[in-house]
Amino acid sequence: MSIWVVQKQMIIIFVMILIGVYLYKKNHLSNESSRHLSWIIVNITNPITLLCSALSEEQKVSAGAVGMAFLSFAIMYVILIPFAYLIPMLLKVEKDKRYAYRMIAIFGNVGFIGIPFASAVLGSESLIFVSICCLVFNIIIYTYGASSLRAVAAQQHPDEELKDDFSVKNIINSGTVMAVVTIVIYLSDIKLPDMVNSTLTYIANCTTFLSMLVLGTSVAQMIPREVFTKWRLYVFVVIRQIIVPVIIIYVMKMFITNELILRTIAVMSAMPAANMPIMMAKQYGVKEDLISAGIILTTVTSIFTIPVVMYFL
Numbered sequence: 001m002s003i004w005v006v007q008k009q010m011i012i013i014f015v016m017i018l019i020g021v022y023l024y025k026k027n028h029l030s031n032e033s034s035r036h037l038s039w040i041i042v043n044i045t046n047p048i049t050l051l052c053s054a055l056s057e058e059q060k061v062s063a064g065a066v067g068m069a070f071l072s073f074a075i076m077y078v079i080l081i082p083f084a085y086l087i088p089m090l091l092k093v094e095k096d097k098r099y100a101y102r103m104i105a106i107f108g109n110v111g112f113i114g115i116p117f118a119s120a121v122l123g124s125e126s127l128i129f130v131s132i133c134c135l136v137f138n139i140i141i142y143t144y145g146a147s148s149l150r151a152v153a154a155q156q157h158p159d160e161e162l163k164d165d166f167s168v169k170n171i172i173n174s175g176t177v178m179a180v181v182t183i184v185i186y187l188s189d190i191k192l193p194d195m196v197n198s199t200l201t202y203i204a205n206c207t208t209f210l211s212m213l214v215l216g217t218s219v220a221q222m223i224p225r226e227v228f229t230k231w232r233l234y235v236f237v238v239i240r241q242i243i244v245p246v247i248i249i250y251v252m253k254m255f256i257t258n259e260l261i262l263r264t265i266a267v268m269s270a271m272p273a274a275n276m277p278i279m280m281a282k283q284y285g286v287k288e289d290l291i292s293a294g295i296i297l298t299t300v301t302s303i304f305t306i307p308v309v310m311y312f313l
Helices: 003-025 031-055 063-090 095-106 114-122 124-156 174-188 194-204 206-220 231-252 259-269 276-284 289-310
Strands: none
Touching: 003 206, 003 289, 031 124, 031 174, 031 194, 031 206, 031 276, 063 095, 063 124, 063 174, 063 231, 063 259, 095 124, 095 231, 095 276, 095 289, 114 124, 114 259, 124 174, 124 259, 124 276, 194 206, 206 276, 206 289, 231 259, 231 289, 259 289, 276 289
16 A cells, blocks of 8 residues: 555645635635535535546446445444444543534545545545445435534524424435435436536536635634644544454454455545534534544544554455
8 A cells, every 4th residue: 555645635635725724814715605615515516526426437336246335334334323422432522522523433534535545545446335435424424414413503502493303304405315316327327418427527526625625714713732732632543543444344354255345445434534524513503623623633644544454454
């Protein structure tokens, strides 16, 4: 494995975050505009990115392999969710801050970092499995993730009209609808017109840059010591970014015979924290400073943690 592959992704990420910091400092971005951008990312560009990742895959795998990959990634998240509740308890995190640890523990950056990293390290044939991981990710974050943050928002802003009740209406949104559409299109081998593909690609290409700008606005308002002096986050990195992925690898080895699926699971489970939780936190008006700190620290340390995890394959 080439560490340079990871380092290049980190450099790209940090450059775009710094642009967001600069724009905020120069008053070209504000908290209000950042919140509007978050809505666009969560509801439009990110779901379309998901669709494009499946449409761009040329080599088709069997329906059985697709089903096995879907089940495997579902199990991966089933393992991650209990750990997401256990880790902040072990670290004795204040109860009103545990939601932030849960968000960064469950949702890894399987899109922006995961797709190019898997392509470079595992080959382009792994991208279909990465796409399936993105599908499962979106289904969970637009259901469990959104519901959890809505509940936190109701606690933090009891006087506002936002309710923490869960209904089918919360599940039916742009993210889950696009996830289902993507699965149907892939399995049906439906070909979309070139003009439609080009339009979707142009929209999807905005996702990474816009999301990094939003993250940059949060970073611009943080003091460095709020990120790099939190000892609990360092312990979190060791547990979540190394120990938990290794456990997932050994669990999956017991029933997965497809080596490429197994390697893809290893890479995806070792990804640093995703920026989607911070997008949703902004959308619901939830405090996101600890989520931002977790994203930054796990992203920096992933240069070292990912190779360690891959050693256990």
